Amino acid sequence: MASPSRGSSNSYGYDRADADMGLDEQDEEDEDAKPVRPPSASALSFVGDMTVENTGFLNCGICFLALKPPIFQCDVGHVVCSPCRSKLLTAAAAASGRCPVCRNTTSFPRCNIMEQEVDSVRVPCPHAAQGCAARPTYHSRHAHAEACTYAPCHCPADTCAFVGPTPALLDHFADAHGWPCTAETSEDRTFDVHHHDGFNFLTAVRDGIPDQGTAATQHVFLFNVVLRPFGRTLSVVCLRPCSVAATSSSSSPPATTTTSRQLYLSYSCYEPDSRKHCVHSQVSWLEVPCVDPSDGLPDPNICCQYLIPNYGGVRFQGSKF
Known part of the structure; x- marks a missing residue:
């Protein structure tokens, strides 16, 4: 029986094609054995949604x-x-x-x-279902929820059950109640607010802190103007959304938040033809309480009231709250 020749292409069942394949496999094994460079930080910047089982x-x-x-x-x-x-x-x-x-x-x-x-560690806003896309840090989630524009807020009217985010609430004030609303023109400048008897509203926007996941906040102030025999009194409260404890599933206690806002109010009028007053001017800084309308509004008689004559307007300037 003739032994297979050394140059035979199929000697011992091993041909050149098999040899080439073996070399390719060896190269792949060598490449796998090389250390793999970790991805850059930019490649790891987004990992999708994650679940933390123990916070x-x-x-x-x-x-x-x-x-x-x-x-x-x-x-x-x-x-x-x-x-x-x-x-x-x-x-x-x-x-x-x-x-x-x-x-x-x-x-x-x-x-x-x-x-x-x-x-x-970023978490969704508790008001994400209402449209908020912000993802604050875990430690700033309560502060964001307190200032979130999408947080539901009650209508301050006694017989009204409307509840909604701030943009919808402002539309409700105008459409359902006809209450006037004025928007702040600039943070560092005063501007005129022409008041009417009853509820008047003013909005002021303050920038958030992007590093903490907080967006710009729209503050809503309620000016309650009451006619008196000696003129008019004006009391102010800042409307606060519903308690975060009722909308958040977290058992952690909320962080301490500011419970008042500081406003600068001034009044001046010059009417040389008036027999009652020729010149009148007054300036006040007011500490304005923040209230949840669902708990009821505070009694105007026990709040700080701003006294104004029966004519003219009020100039407003809010501090950096």
């Missing part, structure tokens, strides 16, 4: 409120918020305190990694 690591281990920069940690790695760190160091009455978890002595240095982590 406990986003909260301070002492006060259990959401962590926000600056964040500090002990030498072992237990993190605390800035207010709690200050309390721990003050209680120790020294340059260093003790970690309440591991009881090790530490000065609680800054934890930059955790600060970047909490600033990168």
Whole structure:
């Protein structure tokens, strides 16, 4: 039986085509063995929707409120918020305190990694169903929800059950009640507001903080003008949306929010033909309470009232609230 020749193309079932295939497979294996360069930061900027099963690591281990920069940690790695760190160091009455978890002595240095982590965790607005597309950070979600334009707000009329976001509420004021509404022309300038007896509304927009996921906020002020024998009184409240606790599914307590707004009101009139007044001028800074109309409006008689004559108008300027 003749043995297969060395130059035979099918000797031992191994031909050139098989050899080429083997080389290709070897090249692929070599390429797989090479280290893979990680994608750039820009390629990782969007990863889609994510689910965090345990948000406990986003909260301070002492006060259990959401962590926000600056964040500090002990030498072992237990993190605390800035207010709690200050309390721990003050209680120790020294340059260093003790970690309440591991009881090790530490000065609680800054934890930059955790600060970047909490600033990168974004959550949908509680009012996303109403059209808000903002995604604030986890630690600023309550502040955003309080100022969100899409948060539902009640109509202040006693017999009206309308509830809706601010744009719809303003349309409702004009269409259903005929209440006048004036928009602020500039944040740093005064402008005229011609009042009518009853409810008058004024809107003022303030910029948000993009890094915290907060958009521009539209504040709605209610001016209640009441006719008196000696003139007219004007009381002011800022309409606040419904309580976030009722619209948010989070069990975390809401952050402390501002409960008042500061307004600058001035009145001046010069009528040389009037027999009652020739010149009248007055200026006031008012602390305006923020109220949820669903809880009822405060009694004007116990609020700070601005007294004006029976003619003329009021100039308005809001502070940077």
